[in-house]
Amino acid sequence: MHQGCIAHCEPTGFFRTKALVHFACFTLFLFCSPLHAATVVITLQNGDRISGELVDETPTQLQIKTSYAAIIAVDKTQISQMQPSADSAQAANQQAEVAPTVTVASPVAETSAKQPWHLDVDISASNRRGKEQSDNLSISSDWELRDLAWRYSIGAEFDYEIKQNVRKAHKYSINPGLDYFYSEQVFGRAKLDYSYNFLAADYKNIDVSMGPGFSFFKDRDELRLELMALVGVKKAYFRGDEFLLALLGQRESIRFRFASLDYDYQYQLPATALEWYAKGSILKMLDQPIELLDFKYEVHNEMGVRYWLTDKIRLSWSVQHDWTGIDLVLSDGTVHPLDIKDIRQKLSIGASF
Secondary structure, rough: HEEEEOOOOOOOOOOHHHHHHHHHHHHHHHHHHHHHHHHEEEEEOOEEEEEEEEEEEOOOOOEEEOOOOEEEEEEOOOOOOEOOHHHHHHHHEEEEOOOOOOOOOOOOOOOOOOOOEEEEEEEEEEEEOOOOOOOEEEEEEEEEEOOOOOOEEEHHHHHEEEEEEEEEEHHHHHHEEEEEEOOEEEEEEEEEEEEEEEEOOEEHHHHHHHHEEEEEOOOOEEEEEEEEEEEEEEEEEEEOOHHHHOOOOOOOOEEEEEEEEEEEEEEEOOOOOOOOOOEEEEEEEOOOOOOEEEEEEEEEEEEEEEEEEEEEEEEEEEEEEEEEEEEEEEOOEEEEOOEEEEEEEEEEEEEEE
């Protein structure tokens, strides 16, 4: 049966590369093999071995039920070899041929490696009618593709809120990025941050930055922590507020250099459906284009918890914190803080592909 399943995986017009053929054959083997519900032995790229019952499979992970850690998730890109256990092989021999060993190529070893990717989408919406009327819609997405030493990513967010028939929020952002891994842990990053706010005086911001990054805990699939030290240029556009435009010398845009520390943290609690996460950046201005205004820093943080209802659907609760530090410095040395702060909580439902 295994040979029959694999025999039909010959390259066609759809599978034009050897990498896609390997991926298709591996996927068909998982679905066609009776070992899909049997005990298997998995050998990881680092040499570790996992033995347990193969209970579920997604495009990127295998769900293994072990005797020591309940059900654990194994990333397919970390699998070097999978084969039936001795007990399963003996039972299979009594009914059919023993399944051949399946070998998965290393994602960084050769050009035939598959290209793992994932897409996360979260939606939060509310409608309130009574003494107060409000409508809110928030959509966020994160897409990531790993191709050998390259990693491509795009993040996007959209927020819209009406309260008492007045718009309180209407904005969106797009954040493409490109990483190159010099090793399993050290990489370089280049990214663009574009945001547009239909209601704010500083309605448009464009940041371009680059710098080194470091990825911790590469041998632990349930834990991710990355730190990036970046330098770049920010350009901000202004409109509408006459007092602000006067402070800017009637200029509609300003540009300045900055340095930032970005972080990305995720932790899947073992043997549970809970996942903690946090991401954000701390940005420090390196020069001051306006004499009367002291742009000190920008802080953008988001932290929360996800509860996985299935292997693809989840509920999320998060807190978002934005803080821009600005001082008005008069000619006599008097300082007046003009800080802008925004803290929001959000409950959303999302999907991971």
